[in-house]
Amino acid sequence: GAVVSQHPSRVICKSGTSVKIECRSLDFQATTMFWYRQFPKQSLMLMATSNEGSKATYEQGVEKDKFLINHASLTLSTLTVTSAHPEDSSFYICSAPPSGGLTRGANVLTFGAGSRLTVL
Amino acid sequence: GENVEQHPSTLSVQEGDSAVIKCTYSDSASNYFPWYKQELGKRPQLIIDIRSNVGEKKDQRIAVTLNKTAKHFSLHITETQPEDSAVYFCAASRANTGNQFYFGTGTSLTVIP
Numbered sequence: 647g648a649v650v651s652q653h654p655s656r657v658i659c660k661s662g663t664s665v666k667i668e669c670r671s672l673d674f675q676a677t678t679m680f681w682y683r684q685f686p687k688q689s690l691m692l693m694a695t696s697n698e699g700s701k702a703t704y705e706q707g708v709e710k711d712k713f714l715i716n717h718a719s720l721t722l723s724t725l726t727v728t729s730a731h732p733e734d735s736s737f738y739i740c741s742a743p744p745s746g747g748l749t750r751g752a753n754v755l756t757f758g759a760g761s762r763l764t765v766l
Numbered sequence: 767g768e769n770v771e772q773h774p775s776t777l778s779v780q781e782g783d784s785a786v787i788k789c790t791y792s793d794s795a796s797n798y799f800p801w802y803k804q805e806l807g808k809r810p811q812l813i814i815d816i817r818s819n820v821g822e823k824k825d826q827r828i829a830v831t832l833n834k835t836a837k838h839f840s841l842h843i844t845e846t847q848p849e850d851s852a853v854y855f856c857a858a859s860r861a862n863t864g865n866q867f868y869f870g871t872g873t874s875l876t877v878i879p
Contacts, residue, residue, distance in 0.1 A: 680867065689772075689855060690810070690869040705767070739809060741867070755800065755857075755867055757809040 648674050650742050652758025659730055660766055667725045667761045669740030675720040676742035681713075684737040684760075696723040730765040737762050768793040770858050772870025779846050780878050787873045789856035790838040796858040799832060799839050800867070804853045813854075814841070846877045 649672040659665050669679055677698045682690040694715050695703040702715035712734075714726040723742075727734050739760040769792040779785050791799075797818035802810035816823045816830045816839065823830050827846075832839040843850055856870040 682869075687853075687872075687874070689871045692866060692868060695866055755812070755859075757811075759809050760807075762807075 648756040650756045650758040652740050656762045658764045664728045669723045669758050671721045671742050679723040679742045681725050682739045732765045735765045768858050768868040770868050770870040772856050776874045778876045785843045787841045789870045791858040795860050798859045800857050801841050802855045848877050848879050851877045
């Protein structure tokens with residue numbers, strides 16, 4: 647089945663530095679990828695939709711300059727948390743639908759394993 | 767955008783009893799409704815889904831019902847087992863139009879042995 651690889655799984659950084667998180671679709675092409683943020687014991691909050699070859703679409707309230715998204719190829723999307731602060735500490739998860747959209751019976755949204763960011 | 771509400775936020779049941787989790791959505795154009803199970807520190811896993819042209823779907827001990835008119839859908843788990851303990855999320859999406867998924871707030875289910 648479809649596999650999404652996310653890296654790194656854990657990262658600790660100092661306040662003011664930038665952190666890049668990668669999301670790769672390993673056995674399928676993903677023209678679209680989604681980035682979610684999850685606080686402890688809370689739901690998945692959609693941050694942005696990453697589109698291959700064009701600008702990402704951000705959800706209301708998400709700072710574009712803070713969370714830079716680049717969808718460099720059909721298998722890679724990156725999220726860069728710029729000038730990270732302690733309040734950016736969170737669990738970030740990417741996901742991707744298979745190319746061509748939903749198909750009958752398919753596991754339509756495949757999640758990466760998540761990246762736990764801790765900003766000191 | 768879509769607004770998905772989920773209740774209850776926490777649920778404890780005795781092993782063998784049933785558990786029901788309910789969600790409502792706001793966007794009448796949403797037509798795909800998956801349920802995900804997430805264990806602590808792990809990625810969400812799809813457990814069952816339903817499309818808007820179907821009212822009910824069942825897979826062994828898990829079932830989902832959908833009421834399009836009322837814009838609500840529910841997850842039913844029968845004969846619960848301790849390994850069912852996890853956080854469950856409902857989601858709503860418009861299939862084939864960007865596929866953005868909007869998640870409910872989650873339900874932490876504890877099955878007491």
